[in-house]
Amino acid sequence: MKHGIADTDVLVVVDVQNDFCPGGNLPVPHGEEVVPTINELGQRFRHVVLTQDWHPPDHRSFASSHPGRQAFQSIELPYGPQVLWPDHCVQGTAGAQFHAGLQLLRAELILRKGYRRDIDSYSAFYENDHTTPTGLAGYLRERGLTRVFLAGLAFDFCVRFSAEDARRGGFEVVVVEDACRGIDMDGSVAETQQALQSLGVACTPAEAIR
Numbered sequence: 001m002k003h004g005i006a007d008t009d010v011l012v013v014v015d016v017q018n019d020f021c022p023g024g025n026l027p028v029p030h031g032e033e034v035v036p037t038i039n040e041l042g043q044r045f046r047h048v049v050l051t052q053d054w055h056p057p058d059h060r061s062f063a064s065s066h067p068g069r070q071a072f073q074s075i076e077l078p079y080g081p082q083v084l085w086p087d088h089c090v091q092g093t094a095g096a097q098f099h100a101g102l103q104l105l106r107a108e109l110i111l112r113k114g115y116r117r118d119i120d121s122y123s124a125f126y127e128n129d130h131t132t133p134t135g136l137a138g139y140l141r142e143r144g145l146t147r148v149f150l151a152g153l154a155f156d157f158c159v160r161f162s163a164e165d166a167r168r169g170g171f172e173v174v175v176v177e178d179a180c181r182g183i184d185m186d187g188s189v190a191e192t193q194q195a196l197q198s199l200g201v202a203c204t205p206a207e208a209i210r
Ligand SMILES: [Zn+2]
Pocket: 053, 054, 055, 061, 088, 089, 114
């Protein structure tokens, strides 16, 4: 299926930051491979938004904030289960910067998320309590942008949560599958593919978007 790009479409590029690429603190395998595809997509869309994971140094999602715990363990926080991660995307660090190869000069908004110490935010739309909005839905609505194309890192976490929230929020959603890479913890990539399908989120290769 081909997707023609309309003026009401927006490309949301999720967390293409140094720490999520090889050499970073929380590398998504082959994460850097999304960069050329996203750059090319960015030329085709009239509207582009970037998200940037942006944590204080003592963020609650960091294993280092929980003595005796290890990275990639899951714990219960007041808002539900939370995977503990290595320290990553700390505000102002090189790891939090966008990948140097990313060239999206026309991006209209950089949305930062995860800046509250006690709550993580995988999704570009809601923090991990699923009730605190980031403001992105309001921004898109006010601008008349109704269909969200998602690309970036990681497919099975921040892209997945963003897609689910966008869909529930009434947006049409398309995930550009070859412009994403996943972490794949305990089958999370396959689980994500199923979840997206059941929500009616289209997954498509970049070449089908014109
Ligand atoms: Zn994070």
